[in-house]
Amino acid sequence: MSLTPEMDASIDDQAARAAWLYYVGGLTQDQIASEMGLSRQRAQRLVSRAVAAGLIHVRLNHHLARCVELEAALRARFGLVRCRVMPGLGPARDPVRSIAPAAAEEMERVLAESGSRVIALGTGRALRGMVDALSPVEAPQHRLVSLLGNIALDGSASYFEVIMRLAEKVRAPHYPMPVPVLVDTVEENRTLQSLTAVRKVRGLAQAADVTFVGVGQMSEDAPLLTDGFLTPDELHEIQRVGAAGEVAGWIYDRQGRYLDLALNARLTGVRVEIATPERPVIGIAAGEAKIMALRAALTSGIINGLVTDEPTAAGILAG
Amino acid sequence: MSLTPEMDASIDDQAARAAWLYYVGGLTQDQIASEMGLSRQRAQRLVSRAVAAGLIHVRLNHHLARCVELEAALRARFGLVRCRVMPGLGPARDPVRSIAPAAAEEMERVLAESGSRVIALGTGRALRGMVDALSPVEAPQHRLVSLLGNIALDGSASYFEVIMRLAEKVRAPHYPMPVPVLVDTVEENRTLQSLTAVRKVRGLAQAADVTFVGVGQMSEDAPLLTDGFLTPDELHEIQRVGAAGEVAGWIYDRQGRYLDLALNARLTGVRVEIATPERPVIGIAAGEAKIMALRAALTSGIINGLVTDEPTAAGILAG
DNA sequence: GGTGCGCGTGAGTATTTGCCCATACGGCGA
DNA sequence: TCGCCGTATGGGCAAATACTCACGCGCACC
Numbered sequence: 001m002s003l004t005p006e007m008d009a010s011i012d013d014q015a016a017r018a019a020w021l022y023y024v025g026g027l028t029q030d031q032i033a034s035e036m037g038l039s040r041q042r043a044q045r046l047v048s049r050a051v052a053a054g055l056i057h058v059r060l061n062h063h064l065a066r067c068v069e070l071e072a073a074l075r076a077r078f079g080l081v082r083c084r085v086m087p088g089l090g091p092a093r094d095p096v097r098s099i100a101p102a103a104a105e106e107m108e109r110v111l112a113e114s115g116s117r118v119i120a121l122g123t124g125r126a127l128r129g130m131v132d133a134l135s136p137v138e139a140p141q142h143r144l145v146s147l148l149g150n151i152a153l154d155g156s157a158s159y160f161e162v163i164m165r166l167a168e169k170v171r172a173p174h175y176p177m178p179v180p181v182l183v184d185t186v187e188e189n190r191t192l193q194s195l196t197a198v199r200k201v202r203g204l205a206q207a208a209d210v211t212f213v214g215v216g217q218m219s220e221d222a223p224l225l226t227d228g229f230l231t232p233d234e235l236h237e238i239q240r241v242g243a244a245g246e247v248a249g250w251i252y253d254r255q256g257r258y259l260d261l262a263l264n265a266r267l268t269g270v271r272v273e274i275a276t277p278e279r280p281v282i283g284i285a286a287g288e289a290k291i292m293a294l295r296a297a298l299t300s301g302i303i304n305g306l307v308t309d310e311p312t313a314a315g316i317l318a319g
Numbered sequence: 320m321s322l323t324p325e326m327d328a329s330i331d332d333q334a335a336r337a338a339w340l341y342y343v344g345g346l347t348q349d350q351i352a353s354e355m356g357l358s359r360q361r362a363q364r365l366v367s368r369a370v371a372a373g374l375i376h377v378r379l380n381h382h383l384a385r386c387v388e389l390e391a392a393l394r395a396r397f398g399l400v401r402c403r404v405m406p407g408l409g410p411a412r413d414p415v416r417s418i419a420p421a422a423a424e425e426m427e428r429v430l431a432e433s434g435s436r437v438i439a440l441g442t443g444r445a446l447r448g449m450v451d452a453l454s455p456v457e458a459p460q461h462r463l464v465s466l467l468g469n470i471a472l473d474g475s476a477s478y479f480e481v482i483m484r485l486a487e488k489v490r491a492p493h494y495p496m497p498v499p500v501l502v503d504t505v506e507e508n509r510t511l512q513s514l515t516a517v518r519k520v521r522g523l524a525q526a527a528d529v530t531f532v533g534v535g536q537m538s539e540d541a542p543l544l545t546d547g548f549l550t551p552d553e554l555h556e557i558q559r560v561g562a563a564g565e566v567a568g569w570i571y572d573r574q575g576r577y578l579d580l581a582l583n584a585r586l587t588g589v590r591v592e593i594a595t596p597e598r599p600v601i602g603i604a605a606g607e608a609k610i611m612a613l614r615a616a617l618t619s620g621i622i623n624g625l626v627t628d629e630p631t632a633a634g635i636l637a638g
Numbered sequence: 639g640g641t642g643c644g645c646g647t648g649a650g651t652a653t654t655t656g657c658c659c660a661t662a663c664g665g666c667g668a
Numbered sequence: 669t670c671g672c673c674g675t676a677t678g679g680g681c682a683a684a685t686a687c688t689c690a691c692g693c694g695c696a697c698c
Contacts, residue, residue: 016381017406023377024416025408028654035409041678044655055381058342061454062335062374087336089344090354097343112431135380347684360648363685 012053018043019050054132059101070313074306077317078298081280082106082305085313095286095309100129103212103284103307107131110210111139111170117209118143120270121162122248123150124214124223126284128160136169144174145204147213147248148269151180152228175201179268181249182229186265193268205270208279213272213303215285217293218243218251234263245293247272247283247302254292256300275304282307291315331372337362338369373451378420389632393625396636397617400599401425401624404632414605414628419448422531422603422626426450429529430458430489436528437462439589440481441567442469443533443542445603447479455488463493464523466532466567467588470499494520498587500568501548505584512587524589527598532591532622534604536612537562537570553582564612566591566602566621573611575619594623601626610634 014036021032033043050056067085075083084102089095107130110119119142121127150161167174178197183189192198216223218239224230224246230238238261244254250271252258258271275281282305285294295316297303308316333355340346340354352362369375386404394402403421408414426449429438438461440446469480486493497516502508511517535542537558543549543565549557557580561572569590571577577590594600601624604613614635616622627635 010384012381013383013385016379016383020379020406020417021408024379024420025412026416027408027412030654031409039678040655042676044657045677048656050379050381055379057378057380059376059378059454060335060339060343060374061376062331062369064332064335065329066332087339089340090346090350093344097345098339101343114433135378349684358648359685361646364646367686 011049012055015046015050015053016055018046019056022047023056057101057133057135059105067310067313070310070317073317074298074313078301078304078306080298080304080306081277082282082307084307086286086307086309088310088312095312096126096129098309099126099284099286099307100133103127103130103282104133104135106282106305106307107134107166107212108137111137111142114141116141116143118145118204118207120145120147120205120208120211121166122147122211122213123160123162124216125160126214126286127162127212128165130212130284131162131166131169134166134169139170140172142170142172143204144170144172145201145208146175146177147205147211147272148267149177149179149181175204177201177205177269181269182263182266183268184266189266189268198268202270210279211272211275211281213247213281213283215283215290215293215297215303216246217287217289218245219289221289222246224249224251230263238263244296245290247297252296252300252302254296256296256298256302272302274301277304280305286312288312288315291319295319330368331374334365334369334372335374337365338375341366342375376420376452376454386629386632389629389636392636393617393632397623397625398620399617399623399625400596401601401626403626405605405626405628407629407631414631415445415448417628418445418603418605418626419452422446422449422601423452423454425601425624425626426453426485426531427456430456430461433460435460435462437464437523437526439464439466439524439527439530440485441466441530441532442479442481443535444479445533445605446481446531447484449531449603450481450485450488453485453488458489459491461489461491462523463489463491464520464527465494465496466524466530466591467586468496468498468500494523496520496524496588500586500588501582502585502587508585508587517587521589529598530591530594530600532566532600532602534602534609534612534616534622535565536606536608537564538608540608541565543568543570549582557582563615564609566616571615571619571621573615575615575617575621591621593620596623599624605631607631607634610638614638 018032018036021027021035029040029043029047033040036043064087067087070085071083074080084106086098086102089098110117121144144163144167146163163174163176179192183192222235225232225235238251241259242253243251243259245252248269249267250258251261272281281303283294283297283303284307286309291312337351337355340351341348348362348366349359352359383406386406389404390402393399403425405417405421408417429436440463463482463486465482482493482495498511502511541554544551544554557570560578562570562578563573564571567588568586569577570580591600600622602613602616602622603626605628610631
């Protein structure tokens with residue numbers, strides 16, 4: 001993916017400088033080109049490179065009245081300790097884009113604490129977006145721990161791993177869950193759970209001071225299905241017994257009560273229990289499809305913090 | 320300046336939403352127009368309004384190698400507790416633009432502390448830029464105090480007042496210095512200093528946990544001259560006795576030793592004494608003209624923290 | 639009630655930007 | 669050594685954006 005680090009650094013430096021001149025200095029790409037002694041096209045490419053590489057962060061410093069209202073309503077109805085509602089980006093546009101900056105701010109808020117905290121993390125696209133939107137901060141006083149593994153059934157590790165990226169950005173000690181998300185048999189699971197390494201990570205995760213999780217829907221586009229953890233038949237069976245959503249792979253019904261499924265015995269991750277104000281669990285999720293799953297998790301208190309977007313917030317409250 | 324608050328809010332809301340769709344969502348202004356049901360021009364105006372009003376903040380998440388080097392060199396040479404060097408924006412462009420975001424970050428760093436702090440502030444364009452670039456944060460645990468008044472000799476209050484704006488953004492209790500910067504006679508000054516209100520503010524400022532100041536040059540374009548605190552003759556006389564710069568109106572020589580001037584007896588503000596690591600004084604300043612003033616202030620330790628830009632940093636180190 | 643002023647609006651236009659393509663450069667294998 | 673391929677570069681062009689101008693509306697003052 002990259003050339004020599006030296007080369008990369010120099011090009012990123014150039015990109016950063018061009019983007020700085022463009023966004024902070026307000027120069028045109030023409031002016032940047034002559035300032036830095038390159039062609040306009042190159043200047044343009046550097047700026048877009050900087051944006052693509054996430055070197056540039058844009059933040060909105062204004063609380064939209066509508067979003068503030070929705071936040072207040074959600075806080076009141078579900079007794080949330082944290083709640084952020086960001087403007088929607090219109091249909092057919094990835095809501096992760098909208099909520100990632102706000103989620104990153106929530107994370108930064110935790111990271112800014114000077115005392116040492118244990119921060120537990122789920123997986124998923126929304127959390128990945130959060131980490132990408134995060135500014136690098138040195139916060140080595142905290143410990144990061146995974147609620148679940150990042151190895152899929154087929155052994156691939158692509159399942160939107162979050163903890164390693166985050167640890168890299170904040171330079172904090174981190175404890176990934178060194179196991180597959182799901183194993184084939186109850187016995188395998190028991191063996192894994194007995195490993196000291198696994199037991200220590202589980203213990204840390206269960207004692208987390210704050211937890212960030214995604215929330216999965218159980219409709220036909222369920223992440224558990226698209227990521228290959230369930231077959232369509234299994235999904236339909238679980239839907240039939242009333243599945244409404246899942247957090248870290250653990251499936252619950254419309255009241256947010258965890259279901260007693262055969263699947264559970266093969267899940268290796270930590271189940272998030274009812275959140276308390278002292279040990280909040282922040283849900284990071286948005287999208288039409290997730291409304292029911294979110295309402296359920298909020299109802300029972302699996303999550304007591306929420307970062308979502310405007311249409312999703314409205315949908316949750318409409319129910 | 321503004322219409323009804325209601326009207327303002329609604330228009331800012333629109334602007335913020337348009338800017339969100341533009342910068343975060345990546346829509347074109349055409350798409351924003353149809354999404355929000357307005358004309359393309361209106362969408363464009365809303366976006367530029369949001370930028371002008373400071374609703375949109377852009378930050379660069381990359382440490383340019385050259386800037387990092389300069390920071391390290393400045394830290395080492397002057398024993399600084401904080402140091403930020405931002406890329407220059409080229410000549411003939413306001414360096415405040417470049418350093419304001421970094422200065423705002425330094426301020427946010429202090430504001431994020433959970434313990435209660437006393438934050439003292441000077442005045443000037445650079446500090447004003449810092450406050451404008453600051454994200455609104457609730458930090459009512461801190462107290463903000465002014466080092467000097469904001470009333471000029473002619474009674475006008477325009478001298479880049481900082482503390483009120485800052486207090487508005489962070490909702491912290493604030494203590495402006497309720498006097499002119501400079502008075503006509505020593506007796507007037509004595510009278511003012513004896514007022515309880517003034518004594519309390521002075522006491523608070525002198526005990527500040529952290530201080531943010533601009534740094535003024537004493538060349539022909541001295542802020543003290545352009546703001547009408549000195550006549551050209553006075554300036555030349557002070558230059559003759561070796562003035563190199565000024566902090567909060569107090570003038571020092573090339574070694575950063577405060578000068579014993581007749582003017583001093585008419586200055587009402589608090590003189591910033593040698594900074595300590597426990598009670599840092601952060602200088603916010605950049606520009607060719609300020610190099611000598613900065614080097615002097617750094618040499619004697621009037622300031623032990625610095626936010627500046629690349630050419631200024633290089634100039635300071637070159638001496 | 640008229641008149642002037644200021645603000646916001648939309649149309650038109652100049653500038654800027656993003657994208658595509660032809661081309662040049664450099665590494666690598668035949 | 670030659671030729672191929674992948675990558676980066678600059679020119680050109682269409683789209684997008686910013687600016688200017690003239691108009692219209694509302695408000696206040698006369």
